[in-house]
Amino acid sequence: MFKKFFCLFIAFSIFPLVFAQTPSVRLGILKGIACTPCAYLIENKAKLAVQNMAFKVFDSEQSELPALLKGEVDLGFLAPQDAAKVFSKGKGAVIFLGVVQNGNLFLLTSDESYSSLKDLQGKKVLSAGEKPDSLIFKHLLSKKENPLGQGENPVQLDFSIPPANIANALITKKADYAILTEPYATVALKNSKEIRRVENFQKIYNESEEWSSFPAMLLVARADFVRENRELVRRVTEVYKSALSWTNQNPAKAALLSERHGLYHSSEIVRSSIPSAALVWRESNTAKSDMEKYLTILGKEIPGEDFYFNR
Structure with a gap:
C-alpha cells in the first residue's frame, strides 16, 4: 500500500514540472538580419512576459515553411509574397500578424x-x-x-x-x-x-504620392493556432515589439546576441546593418494597403480579409 501511495505521490509531483516545461508557443526564426530581434527573445527567454516560449532557427524559408504547415512551430517569418501564396493556396493556413521589416x-x-x-x-x-x-x-x-x-x-x-x-x-x-x-x-x-x-x-x-512603404518580411502564425490562442498571439506580438525596440536602440549588443545564437555569423556586419535594415513593427491591418500595392507590383494574388490578424 505504501509503495503504491509513494508511486502516486512521485507521479503527481513530477506532473506539474512536465506541464510547466511544455512550450506555450513555438517560434520559428530565420537566419539573417530580419530576425535579429529574436536573438533578444532567445537570450532573455526566462524573463519574457510570455512564459515557456520555444525557439527553432531555420536556414531558410524552404526549411521553415514545412515546419509551420505541419504544426512543428506556431509562428514564423515569411516574405510577403510567400505568406500571401500560402494563404491563398493553403485555404487560409497562415495569418499575417505584422510587418517586421520594411524594404531595405x-x-x-x-x-x-x-x-x-x-x-x-x-x-x-x-x-x-x-x-x-x-x-x-x-x-x-x-x-x-x-x-x-x-x-x-x-x-x-x-x-x-x-x-x-x-x-x-x-x-x-x-x-x-x-x-x-x-x-x-x-x-x-x-x-x-x-x-x-x-x-x-x-x-x-x-x-511617391501613391505609395507609402513596401514590406520585406512578415511575422505570421498558423491559422488554427490563432483561432485557439488569440490572446496569447497578441501577447507574443507585444513581446516581439519590445525586443525590436531594444534591438534598434542597442545595435552593438543586439549584434553580439545575433552571432551568439546563430542568426548571423558576424556581429560586426549585423551591428553596421541594423540602422539601415528597416526593422519595424507594423500591425497587419494598418499595413494592408501597402501590402496589396506591393503584391500588385510583384504580380501576385491579393489575399482575402481573413489573412489579416484582428487583434
Whole structure:
C-alpha cells in the first residue's frame, strides 16, 4: 500500500514540472538580419512576459515553411509574397500578424560620376533575377525620368551572377552597379572604400504620392493556432515589439546576441546593418494597403480579409 501511495505521490509531483516545461508557443526564426530581434527573445527567454516560449532557427524559408504547415512551430517569418501564396493556396493556413521589416533595397556603385538615377542610362545593374528586388527597381524607374526599356540606351538589369555573389562582384570590380539588401550592402561597403550607397529605394518609394512603404518580411502564425490562442498571439506580438525596440536602440549588443545564437555569423556586419535594415513593427491591418500595392507590383494574388490578424 505504501509503495503504491509513494508511486502516486512521485507521479503527481513530477506532473506539474512536465506541464510547466511544455512550450506555450513555438517560434520559428530565420537566419539573417530580419530576425535579429529574436536573438533578444532567445537570450532573455526566462524573463519574457510570455512564459515557456520555444525557439527553432531555420536556414531558410524552404526549411521553415514545412515546419509551420505541419504544426512543428506556431509562428514564423515569411516574405510577403510567400505568406500571401500560402494563404491563398493553403485555404487560409497562415495569418499575417505584422510587418517586421520594411524594404531595405539599395543601389551601390563604385562609379564616382554617379549623381542621380538618370546616370544609369545605358548602364548594367546587377540584380537577383526576376525577384522582388528587380521588380521594385523596374517599377520605380518607370515612375522616374529614366523608364526602363525605353529609349536608345535603357537601363539593363543583369541577372548573370547568383544573388549570393553580387556583393563580391561589386567588390572585385566585375560590376559597377548592383542592387543589394542588408546585410549584403554593408558587406560590400566594408570591403571596398570605393563603393558608395547612392540610392535608397524605400526612400524613393516613400516619396511617391501613391505609395507609402513596401514590406520585406512578415511575422505570421498558423491559422488554427490563432483561432485557439488569440490572446496569447497578441501577447507574443507585444513581446516581439519590445525586443525590436531594444534591438534598434542597442545595435552593438543586439549584434553580439545575433552571432551568439546563430542568426548571423558576424556581429560586426549585423551591428553596421541594423540602422539601415528597416526593422519595424507594423500591425497587419494598418499595413494592408501597402501590402496589396506591393503584391500588385510583384504580380501576385491579393489575399482575402481573413489573412489579416484582428487583434
